[in-house]
Amino acid sequence: MRWALADGWTITRRDLAHWGARPGQFAVTLLFPVLITLMFGYLFGGGLNVPGGDYRSYLMPGMFTMTMLFGLETTFAAVAADARRGITDRFRSLPMASSAVVSGRAAADLLASALTLAVLMACGLAVGWRPEAGPGAAPAAVGLLLWLRFSLLWLGIYLGLRATGPEAVATVQILVWPVAFLSGVLVSPATMPGWLGALAEWNPLSATAAAARELFGNPGWESGSVAAEYGPALAVAWPALLTAVFFPLSVRAFRRLNR
Amino acid sequence: MISVQDLGKRYGATPALDGLHLEVPEGTVHGLLGPNGAGKTTLVRILTTLLRPDTGQARVAGLDVRTEAARVRRRIGLVGQHAAVDEILTGRQNLEMFGRLSHLGARAATGRAADLLERFGLTEAAARPVNGYSGGMRRRLDLAAGLILSPPVLFLDEPTTGLDPRGRAEVWSAVRELAGQGTTVLLTTQYLEEADQLAGQVSIIDAGKVVAAGTPAELKAVVGDRIEVVARHAGDLPAVAALLGPQARVEADELRVSAPAADRVGALTHAVQALAEAGIDIADLGVRRPTLDEVFLRLTEKMEVSR
Structure with missing residues (x-):
């Protein structure tokens, strides 16, 4: 157990060292969501109306949620690259705690996403977004966002271990976009054609975005929709379900590397 | 270990x-x-x-x-x-x-x-x-x-x-x-x-x-030494192969003919005499140990055949 923690920390430090070695790349990772936010806030936002307020106040919690999804790419790409380059095998041939390979990666990625979220929140404050609800509610919103990121870790690790070639990375990078757009992250599902709107409403991202809007006290969708009605509960339940499915699957995929 | x-x-x-x-x-x-x-x-x-x-x-x-x-x-x-x-x-x-x-x-x-x-x-x-x-x-x-x-x-x-x-x-x-x-x-x-x-x-x-x-x-040693003759003219290859016996192998691109040489000196002497009598001019002549490549090819070839 002691080694599991110590080795996990060594692996996490490897990622922190990557940030130090490539500050430019890390800065791009941090600033990419900011760029997307400015794009939607200022380029497209003018044409978008939300009930009960300003679009940028509506957008920010959605962007926080979308950033958690972008983290999936980082996890996926790093796990797939380590497996492909034989680094995972080297770790597995060392007398280290094997759980550390996964837990160290998870901790590093969660930390990176938390930092990205902090930068994006600062950007939100700069463009006029404000957490309007009470002081206890905002940390709860941050907690739910990171809870979503936590669940996506296992999806990323699972996919990364099962991926066969470098082209899989590009596939995931492309596929996160429709997944993000087909949700209540950027616009209300009520504006979409009926069946598409229903799909978007049930998207796990919609639940987290709706819960974050409620907890930050930002304008949300018209009431009556499922995600708006049960936002916080769904924002707890969806990631719990994802974790329940993909945590055991990633552990199994890791164990099955010896098949 | x-x-x-x-x-x-x-x-x-x-x-x-x-x-x-x-x-x-x-x-x-x-x-x-x-x-x-x-x-x-x-x-x-x-x-x-x-x-x-x-x-x-x-x-x-x-x-x-x-x-x-x-x-x-x-x-x-x-x-x-x-x-x-x-x-x-x-x-x-x-x-x-x-x-x-x-x-x-x-x-x-x-x-x-x-x-x-x-x-x-x-x-x-x-x-x-x-x-x-x-x-x-x-x-x-x-x-x-x-x-x-x-x-x-x-x-x-x-x-x-x-x-x-x-x-x-x-x-x-x-x-x-x-x-x-x-x-x-x-x-x-x-x-x-x-x-x-x-x-x-x-x-x-x-x-x-x-x-x-x-x-x-x-x-x-499994493959054994080989005598090798490198001809000057492609046209001489069949004649050289005939001199080296029924097991001779011709690599036409390299102008090379080779054959197993159980007895190194005997194989050389025989080849030199035969070539002189036939009046065939050559570029190179020698007895060579096989490389591991040849051993490898030979052994895996055998496997192909026996399979």
């Missing part, structure tokens, strides 16, 4: 290892030769606990790789086909990380990293990221990473694939030095010259089985 009995491993319906036997005594360098897909890497992955065998037994340093995997890992070093080092970190950071993960403790890991960098001539490059290293430097760093725990058994899976001649020579001299210090080495390679240079014993494997084993010299 390495003892493998009747080892079997299948991927679906395809057998990767099919009842393989292998014994490697302590302190020796054993070469494992075979074409792609022969099962070399599968064997190394089983012996380094990365893969579970379906059948049979494998012991490394006296320990069962299946049931005592954790203890095996404390006694082995693995240098795989890819240089499995972190590209973004520096050479020193890499070795310190692997040292910590080998549970040396932070201070000992730092010291060990410095020793290994020095030993592999990487001290100057230690503070630079690995992605700026040459292929040979990268492989030396990989080798150093495999030696963090001073393992008694070292596995080298095609350690010079993709290296230029200088990089290859660097790796070879490092392996020779290790062998000189008593490390048991199992080396897989596709380059027969490499086995010839480094290994005291060689096993040729094909389709998951050992098809021949022995010292490089013994294996070459």
Whole structure:
């Protein structure tokens, strides 16, 4: 157990060292969501109306949620690259705690996403977004966002271990976009054609975005929709379900590397 | 030091290892030769606990790789086909990380990293990221990473694939030095010259089985010496082949005719006389020992036929 923690920390430090070695790349990772936010806030936002307020106040919690999804790419790409380059095998041939390979990666990625979220929140404050609800509610919103990121870790690790070639990375990078757009992250599902709107409403991202809007006290969708009605509960339940499915699957995929 | 009995491993319906036997005594360098897909890497992955065998037994340093995997890992070093080092970190950071993960403790890991960098001539490059290293430097760093725990058994899976001649020579001299210090080495390679240079014993494997084993010299004796005549004109080739007897082999592109030469002096004398009598002018004449390549091709060819 002691080694599991110590080795996990060594692996996490490897990622922190990557940030130090490539500050430019890390800065791009941090600033990419900011760029997307400015794009939607200022380029497209003018044409978008939300009930009960300003679009940028509506957008920010959605962007926080979308950033958690972008983290999936980082996890996926790093796990797939380590497996492909034989680094995972080297770790597995060392007398280290094997759980550390996964837990160290998870901790590093969660930390990176938390930092990205902090930068994006600062950007939100700069463009006029404000957490309007009470002081206890905002940390709860941050907690739910990171809870979503936590669940996506296992999806990323699972996919990364099962991926066969470098082209899989590009596939995931492309596929996160429709997944993000087909949700209540950027616009209300009520504006979409009926069946598409229903799909978007049930998207796990919609639940987290709706819960974050409620907890930050930002304008949300018209009431009556499922995600708006049960936002916080769904924002707890969806990631719990994802974790329940993909945590055991990633552990199994890791164990099955010896098949 | 390495003892493998009747080892079997299948991927679906395809057998990767099919009842393989292998014994490697302590302190020796054993070469494992075979074409792609022969099962070399599968064997190394089983012996380094990365893969579970379906059948049979494998012991490394006296320990069962299946049931005592954790203890095996404390006694082995693995240098795989890819240089499995972190590209973004520096050479020193890499070795310190692997040292910590080998549970040396932070201070000992730092010291060990410095020793290994020095030993592999990487001290100057230690503070630079690995992605700026040459292929040979990268492989030396990989080798150093495999030696963090001073393992008694070292596995080298095609350690010079993709290296230029200088990089290859660097790796070879490092392996020779290790062998000189008593490390048991199992080396897989596709380059027969490499086995010839480094290994005291060689096993040729094909389709998951050992098809021949022995010292490089013994294996070459299986094929035997050949007399070779290089003609001046392509038109002389049939005549030269007729002089060398029914087993003569013609390589028209090279203008070369060769035949088995059981008796070296006798074969030469006969060839010189016959050529002189026939009045055929030649470019070159000699008796040559076979290369391991020829042994290898011959043995795996036989397997094709018998299958």
